[in-house]
Amino acid sequence: MRAYIGARIYPVDAPPFDDGVMLVDDGHIQEVGADVRVPDGVETVDLSGRVVIPGMVDAHSHAGMWGDGEGDASRDGNERPGPIAADVDAVDSVNPHHRSFASCREGGVTSVMIHPGSGNAIGGLCFAAKTRGEIVDDMVIRAPTGLKGALGENPKRGSGKDSPKTRMGTAALIRDYFARAAEYGRKKDADKDPDPDAGFENALRVLRGEIPFRVHAHRADDIVTATRLCEALDIRYNIEHCTDGYLLAEFLGHRELTAHVGPGLSSRGKVEVANRDERNAALLHAAGVRVCLVTDHPFLDVRYLMAYGGVAHKHGLPFDATLRALTLTPAESIGIADRVGSLAKGKDADFLVLAGEPFRYRSPILSTFVEGEEVYTRQQP
Amino acid sequence: MLAIINANIVPVAGEAMPDATLLMRDGKIEALGTDVEIPGEARVIDARGRTVTPGIVEAHAHVGISEQGLGAEGSDHNETTDPVTPHVRAIDGINPRDDAFREFREAGITTALVPPGSANLLGGSAVVLKCSGTIVDDMVILDPAGMKAALGENPKGAYGQRQGKAPATRMGSAALLREALVAAREYMEKQDAAEADDDTDPPGFNAKHEALLPVLRREMPLRIHCHRADDIVTAVRIGEEFDLCYTLEHVTEGQYVTELLAKHRVPCAVGPTLQHGSKVENRERDFRAPLALAAAGVPMCFTTDHPVIAGQYLALTAGIAVSWGMDYDAALAAITATAAEHAGVADRVGTLEPGKDADVVIWSGDPLDFTTFADVTIIDGDVVYERGV
Numbered sequence: 001m002r003a004y005i006g007a008r009i010y011p012v013d014a015p016p017f018d019d020g021v022m023l024v025d026d027g028h029i030q031e032v033g034a035d036v037r038v039p040d041g042v043e044t045v046d047l048s049g050r051v052v053i054p055g056m057v058d059a060h061s062h063a064g065m066w067g068d069g070e071g072d073a074s075r076d077g078n079e080r081p082g083p084i085a086a087d088v089d090a091v092d093s094v095n096p097h098h099r100s101f102a103s104c105r106e107g108g109v110t111s112v113m114i115h116p117g118s119g120n121a122i123g124g125l126c127f128a129a130k131t132r133g134e135i136v137d138d139m140v141i142r143a144p145t146g147l148k149g150a151l152g153e154n155p156k157r158g159s160g161k162d163s164p165k166t167r168m169g170t171a172a173l174i175r176d177y178f179a180r181a182a183e184y185g186r187k188k189d190a191d192k193d194p195d196p197d198a199g200f201e202n203a204l205r206v207l208r209g210e211i212p213f214r215v216h217a218h219r220a221d222d223i224v225t226a227t228r229l230c231e232a233l234d235i236r237y238n239i240e241h242c243t244d245g246y247l248l249a250e251f252l253g254h255r256e257l258t259a260h261v262g263p264g265l266s267s268r269g270k271v272e273v274a275n276r277d278e279r280n281a282a283l284l285h286a287a288g289v290r291v292c293l294v295t296d297h298p299f300l301d302v303r304y305l306m307a308y309g310g311v312a313h314k315h316g317l318p319f320d321a322t323l324r325a326l327t328l329t330p331a332e333s334i335g336i337a338d339r340v341g342s343l344a345k346g347k348d349a350d351f352l353v354l355a356g357e358p359f360r361y362r363s364p365i366l367s368t369f370v371e372g373e374e375v376y377t378r379q380q381p
Numbered sequence: 382m383l384a385i386i387n388a389n390i391v392p393v394a395g396e397a398m399p400d401a402t403l404l405m406r407d408g409k410i411e412a413l414g415t416d417v418e419i420p421g422e423a424r425v426i427d428a429r430g431r432t433v434t435p436g437i438v439e440a441h442a443h444v445g446i447s448e449q450g451l452g453a454e455g456s457d458h459n460e461t462t463d464p465v466t467p468h469v470r471a472i473d474g475i476n477p478r479d480d481a482f483r484e485f486r487e488a489g490i491t492t493a494l495v496p497p498g499s500a501n502l503l504g505g506s507a508v509v510l511k512c513s514g515t516i517v518d519d520m521v522i523l524d525p526a527g528m529k530a531a532l533g534e535n536p537k538g539a540y541g542q543r544q545g546k547a548p549a550t551r552m553g554s555a556a557l558l559r560e561a562l563v564a565a566r567e568y569m570e571k572q573d574a575a576e577a578d579d580d581t582d583p584p585g586f587n588a589k590h591e592a593l594l595p596v597l598r599r600e601m602p603l604r605i606h607c608h609r610a611d612d613i614v615t616a617v618r619i620g621e622e623f624d625l626c627y628t629l630e631h632v633t634e635g636q637y638v639t640e641l642l643a644k645h646r647v648p649c650a651v652g653p654t655l656q657h658g659s660k661v662e663n664r665e666r667d668f669r670a671p672l673a674l675a676a677a678g679v680p681m682c683f684t685t686d687h688p689v690i691a692g693q694y695l696a697l698t699a700g701i702a703v704s705w706g707m708d709y710d711a712a713l714a715a716i717t718a719t720a721a722e723h724a725g726v727a728d729r730v731g732t733l734e735p736g737k738d739a740d741v742v743i744w745s746g747d748p749l750d751f752t753t754f755a756d757v758t759i760i761d762g763d764v765v766y767e768r769g770v
Contacts, residue, residue: 067657067658067659068657068658068664069658069659069660069661069662069663069664069665069666070658070661070664071660071661099658265655265690265691265694265697266690266691267449267481267687267688267689267690267691268449268450268480268481268688268691269449269688270450270452271450271451271452273450274449274450274451275450276450297657298657298658298659299657300657301655301656301657301658303667304655304701307655307697307701307751310697310750310751310752311694311697311751311752313751313752314751314752314753314754359751359752360750360751360752361697361700361701361703361704361749361750361751362703362704362750364704364705380705380706381636381668381669381672381673381705381706
């Protein structure tokens, strides 16, 4: 057991407190609070003057499968030719030795949901993992955690012979996929033994409510199409990116949707992000949408997620909501809040030691801990 | 006439002045200090509790020429029909109505050097603009402001890989770049000979050679895109070989060749440091390069390479550099005074000094903090942005 003492602690699911004590044993939080007694003989780590927050949870990442200066050889996010790549599983594309995981740890991200890309109308299965480890299967927190779908520009660029050329074409493909999967399911239920189809099996997981459909949509009309498609199917879903969300805040707020807003700190390189606005996260939150701030790593280098939080906070997302949007809300959205996302008794000891209050450039992440192990230590060059 | 009073003025040239006044007249800075008299007709802005700095200078931004939210229709920075296009001019590709100019003003950026892109070995001439206006010609501070050149992955990607023609390698890129410089030098020598001797005919007009003459005559710099250390070294090799004024753009692996850059005192625009690893040559991007260059006394500024990283995050980048140990004043200079020197317009902008352009920002707090707003942005003495609170 080890005791971390003296820091100001933001548990996220409870008010912050100064001079906190957190007892960690066997990778889990045994106790956390201001009045926790440190048992005799326990090793203590003095964090006076520091700030402790939960390890951040990035609900939309391509860590291990994309980018980070590795060129074409490591692009494993979009299975081609599409447009329906429902049978693939992101777990099979992820390289734990990819430098992006080191970037996650440096950036204070201890849990990620790794998605297939958005090049296909149906992209494959997402899963949740810790950001340290050698064997991807050992890093998994939960798998699968969703089926990826995509609307808007990206699926239209597909090279497959059936790739859609229009937004209505993409929507039709997604409807058709779920309709045929439902028929497949009915045949199975009737013991008619249809030919095994991994893509349809994954659709059934969505149709039966086991996992949500996670829909890439930037532009307002694409977001509305996502709601139209998913509500007709009566499936759980959330919006990935949700760039125009602030233009529909009330519409989305009524639905109590979760929006994975990001990548932050980006420009408006595509037409579908022409309305990008820094106030998006704040306006969605104010309307009652559950907001997660995401990197879409590598598209926002995950080392700068905390800076993105600062910018969202600057543009009106309240401090507590910003912290939650980087920790507990994404953990809930992914379905791993029983283990991560806040500092509470029994949860994994995933936490960050900051030099000061979050979201300031003078408060960098000094250390990152995953399950009680220090996996990143800041060293000035 | 405009006066800012009760401000914490950080002129970048010289010490900060608490509770000071800045007076602007006819688009220029007239006076600053604690005993400046304010004429009755001046509009007065009370900046109590706030910080005032020079307008931010972005020394490498494709604003207006790689337009926001338009896709291919707004992409005018790479003339990829030929790897050698020194005769094209960025000013002819810039749309002042690009919404990014608004974002620049809102982020306190008042001046930008706009170069062509890096697909071509010689990409065309850059221009330095003020970030407010409708007619691009009226926004110009300096044109041409250097000749864009590129080494590394981009030219060989655009030609060798995509079009099956030269350059396909780094050595091919260097050879073509030399060839263009040698040809222009011969052209220049023929022109000079004709000038000196009435019986000698001048060479036939060649637009590409003409565009390179100011580079060969050291009247403007060659601005060489290079990320990797070997490309940086090639840039220095060519720059020295032709005895050019030259700057380095990006310099992602500068930490590996600091001594060479210090020896030649090569001005470096470092960045976009926040960029994702979009290609192999920017694999090593982080804050080691700017810190090493600054520590070695190499003249360096930060750049976002907008829209690679949106220009509005330039100050935030400087803030992160401070968190990694860069001196605060050096980091602020790297987005103002040094950036203006890099762009070749330090006589006009980059510091708050009497006689310089009245390009000024009033900040809600520390300009480098993630949560600080530019409250008021002033260009040539005119308020071009005021944050509604």
